[in-house]
Amino acid sequence: MTQWFNVGKIVNTHGIRGEVRVISQTDFKAERYKPGNTLYLFLPGRDEPLAVTIESHRVHKQFDLLKFEGFDSIEEAEKWKGGMLKVSEEQLDELGENEFYFHEIIGCEVVTTAGEKVGTVKEILTPGANDVWVVKTAQQKEALIPYIEDVVKKVDKKEKRIVIEPMEGLLP
Numbered sequence: 088m089t090q091w092f093n094v095g096k097i098v099n100t101h102g103i104r105g106e107v108r109v110i111s112q113t114d115f116k117a118e119r120y121k122p123g124n125t126l127y128l129f130l131p132g133r134d135e136p137l138a139v140t141i142e143s144h145r146v147h148k149q150f151d152l153l154k155f156e157g158f159d160s161i162e163e164a165e166k167w168k169g170g171m172l173k174v175s176e177e178q179l180d181e182l183g184e185n186e187f188y189f190h191e192i193i194g195c196e197v198v199t200t201a202g203e204k205v206g207t208v209k210e211i212l213t214p215g216a217n218d219v220w221v222v223k224t225a226q227q228k229e230a231l232i233p234y235i236e237d238v239v240k241k242v243d244k245k246e247k248r249i250v251i252e253p254m255e256g257l258l259p
Contacts, residue, residue, distance in 0.1 A: 120144035
């Protein structure tokens with residue numbers, strides 16, 4: 088069974104030549120949107136994804152504008168609103184040391200260097216200089232853990248466990 092990972096969501100069309108506006112959910116835009124690359128379009132109500140090949144990519148305001156090979160009209164692109172662009176597990180690249188895909192971090196148990204359980208990573212925010220991991224605590228509160236060397240001491244993807252050294256005031 089193939090596992091799929093989100094790259095972006097098609098939110099609208101752009102112009103009349105088949106371009107679509109995408110809100111990206113990938114840190115690898117240059118690679119994912121490179122002309123000739125294949126993405127898989129998942130549409131509501133369709134069982135099978137549609138393989139689409141990138142013809143062009145450009146950025147306009149906060150959107151990524153994509154054009155797919157063989158689709159040249161607004162009428163064709165109109166049907167894709169709300170669709171999710173994804174890649175398969177086989178298309179994921181090996182990351183460098185201390186780099187992780189979101190799906191590898193979400194669901195991890197977070198503990199302090201003293202062994203105290205903090206909670207589970209439920210979401211990742213990407214506000215700027217570093218990612219922030221949103222951790223749901225046992226008390227149903229949220230702890231915001233910045234992904235920086237001073238705080239995150241160890242990430243064990245296999246064990247789904249993260250060890251942190253909390254700074255003062257970091258935990259609720």
